[in-house]
Amino acid sequence: MKTEVGYALSGEKLLQFFRKMLELRMFEEKVERLYREGKIAGPTHLYIGQEAVAVGVIEALDRDDIIISTYRGHGHGIARGVPMKAVLGEILGRAVGTCKGLGGSMHAPISVEKKILFATAIVGSGIPIAVGVALGFKNRNSRNIAVAFFGDGAVNTGAFHEALNLASVWSLPVLFVCENNLYAMTTAFSRVFAGESIASRASCYGIKAFRVNGNDVVEVYHRTLEATNHIREGGGPAFLECLTYRQKGHGGYDLGTWYRPREELDEWLARDPIELLFNRLKQDGLITEESRKIMEQEIAQELDKVADEVLNSPVADFASLQKYVYSSEA
Amino acid sequence: MSVRELTYVEALNEALKEEMRRDGSVVVFGEEVALSGGVYKVTKDLLKEFGPSRVMDTPISEIAIVGAAIGAALNGLRPVAEIMFFDFAGIAFDQIVTHASKIRFTSGGQLKLPLVIRTQYSLGRSYGSQHTQFFAASFLQAPGLKIVLPSTPYDAKGLLKSAIRDDDPVLFIESGALYVNKNYYGYKGAVPQEEYLIPLGKADVKRRGDDVTVVAVSRTVSEAIAASKTLEQEGINAEVVDLRTIQPMDYETVVQSVRKTNRLVIAEDSVKTGGISAEVAAYVAEYALDALEGPIIRVNSPPMPAPQSQPLEKQYMVSAEKIVDAVKKLVK
Numbered sequence A: 001m002k003t004e005v006g007y008a009l010s011g012e013k014l015l016q017f018f019r020k021m022l023e024l025r026m027f028e029e030k031v032e033r034l035y036r037e038g039k040i041a042g043p044t045h046l047y048i049g050q051e052a053v054a055v056g057v058i059e060a061l062d063r064d065d066i067i068i069s070t071y072r073g074h075g076h077g078i079a080r081g082v083p084m085k086a087v088l089g090e091i092l093g094r095a096v097g098t099c100k101g102l103g104g105s106m107h108a109p110i111s112v113e114k115k116i117l118f119a120t121a122i123v124g125s126g127i128p129i130a131v132g133v134a135l136g137f138k139n140r141n142s143r144n145i146a147v148a149f150f151g152d153g154a155v156n157t158g159a160f161h162e163a164l165n166l167a168s169v170w171s172l173p174v175l176f177v178c179e180n181n182l183y184a185m186t187t188a189f190s191r192v193f194a195g196e197s198i199a200s201r202a203s204c205y206g207i208k209a210f211r212v213n214g215n216d217v218v219e220v221y222h223r224t225l226e227a228t229n230h231i232r233e234g235g236g237p238a239f240l241e242c243l244t245y246r247q248k249g250h251g252g253y254d255l256g257t258w259y260r261p262r263e264e265l266d267e268w269l270a271r272d273p274i275e276l277l278f279n280r281l282k283q284d285g286l287i288t289e290e291s292r293k294i295m296e297q298e299i300a301q302e303l304d305k306v307a308d309e310v311l312n313s314p315v316a317d318f319a320s321l322q323k324y325v326y327s328s329e330a
Numbered sequence B: 001m002s003v004r005e006l007t008y009v010e011a012l013n014e015a016l017k018e019e020m021r022r023d024g025s026v027v028v029f030g031e032e033v034a035l036s037g038g039v040y041k042v043t044k045d046l047l048k049e050f051g052p053s054r055v056m057d058t059p060i061s062e063i064a065i066v067g068a069a070i071g072a073a074l075n076g077l078r079p080v081a082e083i084m085f086f087d088f089a090g091i092a093f094d095q096i097v098t099h100a101s102k103i104r105f106t107s108g109g110q111l112k113l114p115l116v117i118r119t120q121y122s123l124g125r126s127y128g129s130q131h132t133q134f135f136a137a138s139f140l141q142a143p144g145l146k147i148v149l150p151s152t153p154y155d156a157k158g159l160l161k162s163a164i165r166d167d168d169p170v171l172f173i174e175s176g177a178l179y180v181n182k183n184y185y186g187y188k189g190a191v192p193q194e195e196y197l198i199p200l201g202k203a204d205v206k207r208r209g210d211d212v213t214v215v216a217v218s219r220t221v222s223e224a225i226a227a228s229k230t231l232e233q234e235g236i237n238a239e240v241v242d243l244r245t246i247q248p249m250d251y252e253t254v255v256q257s258v259r260k261t262n263r264l265v266i267a268e269d270s271v272k273t274g275g276i277s278a279e280v281a282a283y284v285a286e287y288a289l290d291a292l293e294g295p296i297i298r299v300n301s302p303p304m305p306a307p308q309s310q311p312l313e314k315q316y317m318v319s320a321e322k323i324v325d326a327v328k329k330l331v332k
Helices: A011-036 A051-059 A074-080 A084-091 A126-139 A152-156 A158-169 A198-204 A217-235 A262-269 A273-283 A289-311 A318-324 B008-022 B046-050 B062-074 B086-090 B093-100 B136-141 B153-165 B176-180 B219-233 B251-261 B276-287 B310-316 B320-330
Strands: A066-070 A116-120 A146-151 A174-180 A208-213 A238-243 B003-007 B026-030 B055-057 B078-083 B116-121 B146-148 B170-175 B188-192 B204-207 B212-216 B238-242 B245-247 B264-271 B297-301
Touching: A011 A051, A011 A074, A011 A084, A011 A217, A011 A273, A011 A289, A051 A074, A051 A146, A051 A174, A051 A217, A051 A238, A051 A273, A066 A074, A066 A126, A074 A084, A074 A116, A084 A289, A116 A126, A126 A146, A126 A158, A126 A174, A126 B062, A126 B093, A146 A152, A152 A158, A152 A174, A152 A198, A158 A174, A158 A198, A158 B062, A174 A198, A174 A217, A198 A208, A198 A238, A208 A217, A217 A238, A217 A273, B003 B008, B003 B153, B008 B026, B008 B046, B008 B153, B008 B170, B008 B176, B008 B188, B026 B062, B046 B055, B062 B078, B062 B093, B078 B086, B078 B153, B086 B093, B086 B116, B093 B136, B116 B153, B116 B176, B136 B146, B136 B170, B136 B245, B136 B276, B146 B153, B153 B170, B153 B188, B170 B176, B176 B219, B204 B219, B204 B251, B212 B219, B212 B251, B212 B320, B219 B238, B219 B264, B219 B320, B238 B251, B251 B264, B251 B276, B264 B276, B264 B320, B276 B297, B297 B320
Parallel strands: A066 A116, A066 A146, A146 A174, A174 A238, A208 A238, B026 B055, B026 B078, B078 B116, B116 B170, B146 B170, B212 B238, B212 B264, B264 B297
Antiparallel strands: B003 B188, B146 B245, B204 B238
């Protein structure tokens, strides 16, 4: 498929994207079921509806680029290839979890191996941390970049503004990815945002910024490549505002009903990122209803197996926890 | 061993230079640290020697300064970030407490954070309520963070070098009074030419004595030393224990001293309620009550913000005289 920005994507690649997005979706549907069954304690922020952002951005990155994720980060972890068992293990507070159950859902994607070097539970706080990661790359003349994921809620924090300004002043290799899903908890974006757009705020700091259809994985992927090329060529930071939608509530406890009109939800469900790609692939003869079904069955089987293993696995020994406080105690 | 006299500021500056020469991953950034060499010259000449990729001025953005230090530490650097006044650490509280101190634990031990946040509290310089706060004790509630409070040039250098080499985040709180007030014991002192390190988490007996233990930290060590001289003239021998690091806290050295003297005065710059002295007193009461022959006396600032007016600030602060009075209540 040839697109306006000039990068070709093979059918094979597109099918890969589709499968990844399905994995993210079905993983979160599993998490939601486990939550409703009372098997998950604590906040559980689902990624459903935003899959095209995680997959589109992360597929365009290099293996050694470093990601700073957020409390809505399960999808970032799965998209980056962190094993489902480790992510689900973390969400369920088990020793097999990415963080041995010490972090929980809001820190579940953290993985040194996959270069997700933190996921913050405080809105906006990961953005300056990503700027520091970029400083590390610049300091050793690396071509790698730092990537900060955050939501529309973060753009009204001081951390956002301080971080963008510093990244631009120091011309650091960092990609800011704002997943504008239109809600900060139950508060609609339009009720708390002043100015033209999130992307325009980034432009104010002299940062190359794009507004992207965040439900179109192909567009996200291409814009990410355009942005990362700009960064890797020494152009300084870049910014993606991905327009998407949080199809579920803020956290597991929130059904997301009372504060948004039904028509709005329906409108966004009709623009579902997975169906959008599916229809495109179907038109191009790359996928059929049957082959999709087979894919879904495979993923469901794997998820059942993983969930079963995790649910039957132990939590960490409390007596072992002290050694994680200081490295000098390890 | 050849020894020279250095000021507190010079000793800190030397520590930074030595560690930057030793390890190319050490970088320094903060407000005014590069071009001007620091408001108090602690980072003097670093830019000249190490260049703009390792010594960087920042905007007035404390959240970004500490956040960037965290990110840099996650990605191969050993940043020394400066927060110009301890008061401004309040702006970066989230990054220091909710991030730096918890990243290792929260990641299940996957991540390490070799970073130093240098700052100074300016009590004793008439800077008023918003530039003199000393709330180091608040950070005791953030396990994962190490907290260092040097009281002399010798300690300042040896502790800063250790802090930079440490793989955990260190909040390194200097005393602005010791930067500038020549009358203080801790303003200037002997520092060997040869390299040395002081381990974090070890208190130091600054003066030996048998009659009473005076625990102090940072600026108040100078007051305690001055008090001990007055007391000596009256036949009272005070032992001055400098905590040096309050996280980890060297309770053992404190208890050892109290077991010898059976009397305890704690003098430090927090307001009395919930201060460092409260923690030390509670520990001794819990684990060494039998060693005490009298009440534990805390000498702190009263529970109010620091007044700006110089004579009023003087009355507000812990002084040698107040320590002498406290000791005399115990040693009759």
